[in-house]
Amino acid sequence: SKMTVKAVKMPCTSANVYTKVPDGGWGWTVAFAFFVVEALTYGIIKSFGVFFNDLMESFDETNSRISWIISICVFVQTFTAPLSTVLSNRFGHRLVVMAGGLLVSAGMVVASFARSVVHMYVTIGIVSGLGYCLSFLPTVTILSQYFDKRRSLVTAVASTGECFAVFSFAPAITALKEQIGWRYSMLSVGLLQLGITACGSLLRPIVIREQEEVKAQPPEESTETKYMLENEQTCTSIESIDSGVDITTSPSNVPGKTKAEPKSEEPKHHGQNPVDNSSTPPEPKTKLLDFSVMRDYSFICYAFFGLFATLGFFAPSLYIIPLSRSLGIGKDHSAYILSAMAIAEVFGRIFAGWLLNKKPIRKIYIELICVVLLSVALVAFPFASGFWGLMICSVYFGFMLGTVAGTHIPLLAEDDVVGIERMSSAAGVYVFIQSLAGLAGPPLAGVLVDTTKNYSSAFYSCAAGMVLGAVFLALVRPCKTGLCHQQQQQQQQQVEESTAGPPPELPDDFIDMDIGKAENSGKASDSV
Numbered sequence: 001s002k003m004t005v006k007a008v009k010m011p012c013t014s015a016n017v018y019t020k021v022p023d024g025g026w027g028w029t030v031a032f033a034f035f036v037v038e039a040l041t042y043g044i045i046k047s048f049g050v051f052f053n054d055l056m057e058s059f060d061e062t063n064s065r066i067s068w069i070i071s072i073c074v075f076v077q078t079f080t081a082p083l084s085t086v087l088s089n090r091f092g093h094r095l096v097v098m099a100g101g102l103l104v105s106a107g108m109v110v111a112s113f114a115r116s117v118v119h120m121y122v123t124i125g126i127v128s129g130l131g132y133c134l135s136f137l138p139t140v141t142i143l144s145q146y147f148d149k150r151r152s153l154v155t156a157v158a159s160t161g162e163c164f165a166v167f168s169f170a171p172a173i174t175a176l177k178e179q180i181g182w183r184y185s186m187l188s189v190g191l192l193q194l195g196i197t198a199c200g201s202l203l204r205p206i207v208i209r210e211q212e213e214v215k216a217q218p219p220e221e222s223t224e225t226k227y228m229l230e231n232e233q234t235c236t237s238i239e240s241i242d243s244g245v246d247i248t249t250s251p252s253n254v255p256g257k258t259k260a261e262p263k264s265e266e267p268k269h270h271g272q273n274p275v276d277n278s279s280t281p282p283e284p285k286t287k288l289l290d291f292s293v294m295r296d297y298s299f300i301c302y303a304f305f306g307l308f309a310t311l312g313f314f315a316p317s318l319y320i321i322p323l324s325r326s327l328g329i330g331k332d333h334s335a336y337i338l339s340a341m342a343i344a345e346v347f348g349r350i351f352a353g354w355l356l357n358k359k360p361i362r363k364i365y366i367e368l369i370c371v372v373l374l375s376v377a378l379v380a381f382p383f384a385s386g387f388w389g390l391m392i393c394s395v396y397f398g399f400m401l402g403t404v405a406g407t408h409i410p411l412l413a414e415d416d417v418v419g420i421e422r423m424s425s426a427a428g429v430y431v432f433i434q435s436l437a438g439l440a441g442p443p444l445a446g447v448l449v450d451t452t453k454n455y456s457s458a459f460y461s462c463a464a465g466m467v468l469g470a471v472f473l474a475l476v477r478p479c480k481t482g483l484c485h486q487q488q489q490q491q492q493q494q495v496e497e498s499t500a501g502p503p504p505e506l507p508d509d510f511i512d513m514d515i516g517k518a519e520n521s522g523k524a525s526d527s528v
Helices: 002-014 027-040 042-059 063-079 081-091 093-111 117-146 151-158 161-192 195-200 209-216 223-239 262-279 291-295 297-312 315-326 331-356 363-383 386-405 423-452 456-474 476-481 483-499 509-527
Strands: 016-018 206-208
Touching: 027 042, 027 093, 027 117, 027 151, 027 161, 027 195, 042 063, 042 117, 042 161, 042 315, 042 331, 063 081, 063 117, 063 315, 063 423, 081 093, 081 117, 081 423, 093 117, 093 161, 093 195, 117 151, 117 195, 117 206, 117 423, 151 331, 161 331, 291 297, 291 423, 297 363, 297 423, 297 456, 297 476, 315 331, 315 363, 315 386, 315 423, 315 456, 331 363, 331 386, 363 386, 363 456, 363 476, 423 456, 456 476
Parallel strands: 016 206
Antiparallel strands: none
16 A cells, blocks of 8 residues: 555655645646647547548448447547546546547547548547547546636636637638548647647646645544543542552553553654654545445436436537538538537536536536526427528537536536545546447437438437436435435444444443442541
8 A cells, every 4th residue: 555655646746735725826727728638639529520421431431330430439438437537546647648648649640541430440439539538537637626616617617628629620620621631631630639748747736735734633542542541530539539559550451461651652642643644644545446436326316417418418519510411501501500509618618617606506406407408409409490590509509518518527526416525536437437328329329310311310319318317417416415315324324333343341340449449448437
């Protein structure tokens, strides 16, 4: 365990030390880094739809098989989330994000030379997907550690990076393809993603000293010291009647082989405890991944919400351009629709961050309302006709998507879910559970499109998943405060009662001896 503690502390040589959560400071630099990482990760994933038609024509593949590229990428990104948590706790967030940036760039660059869709499954799906995971999750985790009161607002604003990326990348890549082709355009995107490595170098760890000192203040007394102090008090009270033998020296009264020097050892004991406790707080950090959150019913419901809601996160961004083309809208106007969706998502994220920053508001309920409205937006797409109808649906969907996508992971830090102390492990497990939906979502939508020959079926499947997610999200708060929580408390009490031994009982011999001596002295005085 000592070796693990040293490994965790090594990246902290240039850590920022604060007496409390700064709500600013170097956190603003971390927020900027998160903005750029969002743009170069999720922004690229959501803009990948501009390559769909080119890949279908170049590789002569169906829509569903091309969809597997992003599907595998999202699956690997979310499935390896626990690995990202373990590596971040072991080597620090900075090194992990920098390594992730190299993987993202390498996968995209090699994919530009692919000769079949299977090659892209490996390069973009596996290599870049792993890089996305190592880049995104540690960045949002350390950003949450730099902020407390402003956490929701700052995270929401910083997460708009992907929206600005979609707004700018979709038209830019479309124009670039006409000049140099889709392969060199993809190569340029891969080189641009090297910026993730530079952002990773800005993620300086944070250390809160005051929290450690508070934990170190109440020194724990050993059982032996408690016995000696209680025996001293007993001796003092009874020796006032009869100055007999010092009972604390009796080996039967003190557990173990304690010597009768409690007064001289007591100051050393209290003086050493703060030093010992100051070295003990890092011990919980040695647990590289904590799956104890799976015993929390509220987290389980929240994880199922993320599982089903993920179905509606990526597919609309991937199929909005093919849907617009099927309605007879040109390439340029289709790109404008995707850009408008991205702009609306920016405002949605900022609005959600501002709203969740209000103290009297229960954040989990605001999230639930946004998810329900997002489901309505998904259902509205099949009824859109023409450019402006699709534009209105895209703007509405983008705004509601921003309110949910920018807050669902930071909400793990709220007490209604798991809290900030367990957010790092909870985020890894939460994103890991999302991996199933990330794998099945886009291909499922692609199969429905190929079967029905209608892109509306893809949006219906996304809406169905979002509705199921809303049901589980509605159960999070009741599970935290209702019957499930009471049952969990009863189970914890039973575990504590079984693990905690019986309360230490004072030996009876010294009490009997002193009482006996007191009675004998009383009889002797009466006889005299």
